[in-house]
Amino acid sequence: ETGVTQSPTHLIKTRGQQVTLRCSSQSGHNTVSWYQQALGQGPQFIFQYYREEENGRGNFPPRFSGLQFPNYSSELNVNALELDDSALYLCASSLEGRGHAYEQYFGPGTRLTVT
Amino acid sequence: SQKIEQNSEALNIQEGKTATLTCNYTNYSPAYLQWYRQDPGRGPVFLLLIRENEKEKRKERLKVTFDTTLKQSLFHITASQPADSATYLCALDTGTYKYIFGTGTRLKVLA
Numbered sequence: 001e002t003g004v005t006q007s008p009t010h011l012i013k014t015r016g017q018q019v020t021l022r023c024s025s026q027s028g029h030n031t032v033s034w035y036q037q038a039l040g041q042g043p044q045f046i047f048q049y050y051r052e053e054e055n056g057r058g059n060f061p062p063r064f065s066g067l068q069f070p071n072y073s074s075e076l077n078v079n080a081l082e083l084d085d086s087a088l089y090l091c092a093s094s095l096e097g098r099g100h101a102y103e104q105y106f107g108p109g110t111r112l113t114v115t
Numbered sequence: 116s117q118k119i120e121q122n123s124e125a126l127n128i129q130e131g132k133t134a135t136l137t138c139n140y141t142n143y144s145p146a147y148l149q150w151y152r153q154d155p156g157r158g159p160v161f162l163l164l165i166r167e168n169e170k171e172k173r174k175e176r177l178k179v180t181f182d183t184t185l186k187q188s189l190f191h192i193t194a195s196q197p198a199d200s201a202t203y204l205c206a207l208d209t210g211t212y213k214y215i216f217g218t219g220t221r222l223k224v225l226a
Binding site: 004033035040041042043044045048056058088090092103104105106108109111 | 149204214218219
């Protein structure tokens, strides 16, 4: 186990609704990245938060937004849900700093189903 | 655009043999490359990281090579065991604090 937790485990929402997913990072880690993983695909980078600021973003529309809190936990918010948003949402924590490459520690994921 | 290719077909090998998985990439020169293991319904688990100036990295039965000329990484599991059966993902660093993942290769080790 990595020490990264996510909630909820599973979620079913209706198209057009909004959802908030939560992630607690591993102790000592200051960076959280969020990924979307469709069935049979690799994780797709959504965005990364470092010390409460967005540090990079993938090709996802603005209805995907996030927050990082002072304790480095994080939220992913998705507005106006679409059927294609159904996926496994993963958060990964790491320790960022100048000149280093960091392994990422993933949580178990939240399975979102949009109907 | 940046592209990562991993064998989309599942790889079946006999227990005790060496499994070799391939990760090819185009249109990018990553400084780092990582390999992860993912079991069904679970998050990926970090295995190894290799830098562009390292040709090879080892950890127990695992070995990763990184050829920046060929734009390829090979991931080897020696003396494979049924417990090694999983999907293996490679991920490239883009230099902007984000990683691009391949689609993964599903490995099945037959007893």
